Amino acid sequence: MGKELDRNRSQQPLRTPSAPGDGPVYRRLAAFAGVVLRATSREVWDDAAALPATGGMLLVSNHVSYADVLAVGRYVIWSGRWPRYLGKAELWSTPVVGWFARKCGQIPVLRNTAQARDALAPAQAALERGECVGIYPEGGRTRDPDLWPMTARTGVARLALSTGVPVIPTANWGTHLIMPGRRLTWPRLWPRKTIRVVMGDPVPLSDLHGRTDVEAMRIATDRIMDAVTILVEGLRGETRPAGVWDPRKGERVTKA
Structure with a gap:
């Protein structure tokens, strides 16, 4: 999981190791987010x-929070990549947020409709162009009462x-203290909160590449979420509860 968590790297101004970086709007937004987060939180990264x-x-x-995209996105951008996140399409019609989403090349998802799979086409195209595509496998903020990752x-x-591209797991903890709950609200910036972000090794999926059957999808999804949950356990210093929260049933279930 990389080296020991370190605050020093997150406190430095934004750089663009993958020069020349992205477009001007994305660069300026990332730089502004860095100024705000460095001033109002304690960021600890690996x-x-x-x-x-x-x-x-x-x-x-x-x-776990609307603030996840800013916290993890900043960590990844500073580290050299500019992520294109899949996000719910409703945000694209939200003033300001929607404008930034378009300018920064993010990918809208029409959730809970037959068109939801259509979002995978532009995401796949972005991957084939060599882009870093960010996705929340759970499909939204967790509904687990204790904020553990839920079914994906x-x-x-x-x-x-x-596509066969590497799947890189990351985890964050602390953003839920800045923007708690499921509604988009003003952030709670003071007193200063600690935000931790870590990254794990690529999820081993080569034995499943090219398969399209249901069993392969289930195995791959479970491996991906297990890798993420292991990182969350490390950040929280806790062991995950038995079972995984299923939002459709409103309870924790045992995986098959």
Whole structure:
């Protein structure tokens, strides 16, 4: 999981190791987010040693707060990649947020409709162009009462197995103290909160590449979420509860 967590790297101004970086709007937004987060939080990062310097890749993470995208995105950008996140399409019609999403090349998802799979086409195209695509496998912020990762959807597995790109797990903890709950609210910036972000090694999926059957999707999804949950356990210093929260049933279930 990289080196010991370190605050020093997160306190430095934004650089663009993957020069020349992204477009001006994305660069300025990232720089502004860095100024705000350095001033109002204590960011503690590892060295992101597993992050590929180039080429298509899937960035997966747990999702506990609206602030996750800023916290993890900044960590990844500072480390050299500019992520294209899949996000719910409703945000694209939100003033300001939607404008930034378009300008920064993020990918809208039409959730809970037959069109949801359509989002995978632009995501796959971005991967084939060598982009870093960020996706929350759970499909939204966790509904687990204790904020553990919940059951995931298979979209991330479809992308991973069809493209063969590396799947890089990350985890964050502390963002839920800044923007708690499921509604978009003003952030709680003071007193200062601690945000921790770490990265794990690529999820082993080569034995499943090219498969499209349900069993392969389930296995791949489970491996991806297990890798993320292990990182969350490390950040929290706790062991995950037995079972995984299933939002459809409103309870923790045992995986098959």
